[in-house]
Amino acid sequence: MPPPPPIPIPDPEQIIEGIADISDDPADKTINTSNLYRTDPDGYGIVREYLHGRPSITPDKHYSLAEVSDSPYMATEDSSDFQATSRTFLSPLQTLYQSAASTAQTIFTPFRNPSIYHLMTWFYRPESNTKSITELNSLVKDVILAPDFKADDLVGFDAKKENKMMDAYREAPSESEGPSPFTFDDTWIKGSVEIPLPCDGVKQSEEEAPKFKVEVYYRRLTEVIKAALSEPAAENFHMFPFKEFWKPGPDELEEQMYWESYTGDRWNEEYTKIHADNQEGLHHNLEAVLIALKIWSDSTSLAQFGNAQMWPIYLFFGNQSKYSRAKPSSFSAHHIAYMPKVCLKFFQL
Amino acid sequence: MFGKAATAATLTHLRRELAHAVWMLLLDDEFMHAYIHGFVFQLVDGILRVFFPRFLTYSADYPEK
Secondary structure, eight states: OOOOOOOOOOOGGGOOBOOOOOOSOTTOOSSOGGGOEEOOOOTTSEEEEETTSSOSOOGGGGOOHHHHOOOTTSOOOOOHHHHHHHOOOOOHHHHHHHHHHTSSSOTTTTSSSHHHHHHHHHHTOTTTTSOOHHHHHHIIIIIITSTTOOGGGGTTOOHHHHHHHHHHTTSSOOTTTOSOTTOOSOOEEEEEEEEEOOOTTOOOOTTTSOEEEEEEEEEOHHHHHHHHHTSGGGGGOOOSOOEEEEOSSTTSOOEEEOOSGGGSHHHHHHHHHHHHHHHHSTTTTSEEEEEEEEEEEOOEESSSSSOOEEEEEEEEETTSOHHHHTOGGGOOOEEEEEEEOOOGGGGGO | OOSSOOOHHHHHHHHHHHHHHHHHHHSOHHHHHHHHHOEEEEOTTSOEEEEEEEEEEEEEOOTTO
């Protein structure tokens, strides 16, 4: 197992414009090298090359050792100060909190009082699925020691009741309040597909064959992507591909390094295409971003007894570093469909 | 339906048909439009960008099994 990746990436401010070789061949338009950005070598002598200019997002600066390791019992540096200053992505509850400042709402909407708000926010922090030292610190610092925390507020507290209220809150958003921060159009849809049934030994065309209707639960793919891009985890998504090079010695040739799909040639090539297409498209004034979908599906038993099975289809994002994506606690798998298993019973009716 | 049980080959075929049908459902018009023209979305940094979804990997067991 290799050690964690070296992550010291220069700030965008430190990225300087490189002078690239301008191709003499005017027909060579596949890569417009005049826009190439090359970073200064970092502490390991590694340089990055962005084909289409300085990236507007370099998420690696957010990474700390705690984010790429997964031991709940390891005391990590307190990252709460860091989060307060550099986090731009907020959980829905925090979004509410922020938007409340500009409206007449109380800051703890939809909860009865600030104490319950702090407690619920702590519970639904994205990284709070396992309790750890960091979490415990946060409970004390962010909840119990909050200036507006009062133990009296919690009389009659019931987590189930609070959850129900959150579910019901602004299900029908009114225009004055804006869209509810809990609402995405990525809910599950009950759909159905029809597949033509062939009969062994009988010749018939596909159109004439009887149809069998199968119910499928799925989510709209585009909406799932949008919802994922709004999650706090998206802050660490790599939106722009790059190539990385390392020079072993002053007299030696540069070696290209591959360690994530967004450092790969294929992604760089495809991004070049998208970038070029977008220049001619309707939104040529906006920056193009490639979202890499990684689909995974495997037949899954639904219970430890019986043989109920189905095929879930999962979606992962290649834009997310593998070090975060592979952590079960990062919840980076998005479920997009549940396929039932066609079984023999259908035919014995 | 036909008064007899389906053979393994037919079941295999049907499972493949189902998987394809589900993907027809998932790759809806909205997605296909986004695939070709991109979709505009605002990240929380407040900047609008155009996002182009691409399939990087597809790993699945054979639905035919």
